Amino acid sequence: MIHVENVSVIYNKGTPALKGVNLSVDKGEFVGILGLSGSGKSTLLKSINLIVRPTFGKISIDGDLITNANPKKLRTIRRKVGLIFQDYNLIERSSVLTNVLLGRLGYKSRLQSFLGSFTPSEYSLAMDALKRVGLEEKSFVRADRLSGGQKQRVAIARTLCQQPSVILADEPISNLDKYTGELVMEYLYEINKSSGITVLVNLHDTSTALKYCSRIIALKDGKIVFDKAAGDVTDELLRGVYEEK
Incomplete structure (x- = not known):
C-alpha cells in the first residue's frame, strides 16, 4: 500500500528531519506515529504526500512511485491521499457544505475549480460524508x-468526499480537549474499520494512540526507534522515545 524506502529529508540550512526511514503500511491499517516535537513525525506524513520532497529515497502508494511522478501523475496519485491537519484548514466564511465539496477539487479542471462547479452526485457524496461525522444539520x-471539534469533523468529511484510500492526519486532536479529541478519534476509527481506509495519524498522547491504533511507530531524531503492534508497546519503549538526552 505505502512503501517508504530509505527516505531522508534535509532542509535548506542542512538540518536533517528524516534519516534513512524505511516503512511499509498495508491496506486497512490504523497506524499511530509517536515522538517528541521535532522528531520528524510531520515531515514523514508530508513526505508521503510530497508536500515535502525527500532529499533521498523513494515513496510509493498503491504501486505508484510518487517521488518521481510528473505533475499530472502526482495530481492523480494525490486523489488517493486525504490530509487532515491540526488547524482544520477550512474556509471560515464559507458554509460547511462548501468546505466539504472542496474534497472534490482534485477531480476538477482549473475552470471547474474556479467556478465551483459540482455535480448533483458530488453534492450527495458531500452530504453522505457529513452524515458519517454527525454534522448533516450543519451543512x-x-x-x-x-466549535473546534465540529471543524475537525468537517475536515474529516471533506477528506471522505475525496474518496481516498489513505488518510494522513497530522496531530488532528492537539487543539481539542480530551473528550472532543476522543470523539474525533472515534470517527477516524469507525472510518478505518467500516471503509477499510488506511489511516496514519501523528499523535502526542500515547494513551490515545494505544487505545485506537493497531500499530505504533515511534520516531526520535528523524529515525524510527520502534515499529510494533500496539499490544507490544511497553512503558520502557515509550520512555526511550520521550526521554531527552
Whole structure:
C-alpha cells in the first residue's frame, strides 16, 4: 500500500528531519506515529504526500512511485491521499457544505475549480460524508460558527468526499480537549474499520494512540526507534522515545 524506502529529508540550512526511514503500511491499517516535537513525525506524513520532497529515497502508494511522478501523475496519485491537519484548514466564511465539496477539487479542471462547479452526485457524496461525522444539520452553517471539534469533523468529511484510500492526519486532536479529541478519534476509527481506509495519524498522547491504533511507530531524531503492534508497546519503549538526552 505505502512503501517508504530509505527516505531522508534535509532542509535548506542542512538540518536533517528524516534519516534513512524505511516503512511499509498495508491496506486497512490504523497506524499511530509517536515522538517528541521535532522528531520528524510531520515531515514523514508530508513526505508521503510530497508536500515535502525527500532529499533521498523513494515513496510509493498503491504501486505508484510518487517521488518521481510528473505533475499530472502526482495530481492523480494525490486523489488517493486525504490530509487532515491540526488547524482544520477550512474556509471560515464559507458554509460547511462548501468546505466539504472542496474534497472534490482534485477531480476538477482549473475552470471547474474556479467556478465551483459540482455535480448533483458530488453534492450527495458531500452530504453522505457529513452524515458519517454527525454534522448533516450543519451543512449550511458558516464554518466560523462551529466549535473546534465540529471543524475537525468537517475536515474529516471533506477528506471522505475525496474518496481516498489513505488518510494522513497530522496531530488532528492537539487543539481539542480530551473528550472532543476522543470523539474525533472515534470517527477516524469507525472510518478505518467500516471503509477499510488506511489511516496514519501523528499523535502526542500515547494513551490515545494505544487505545485506537493497531500499530505504533515511534520516531526520535528523524529515525524510527520502534515499529510494533500496539499490544507490544511497553512503558520502557515509550520512555526511550520521550526521554531527552
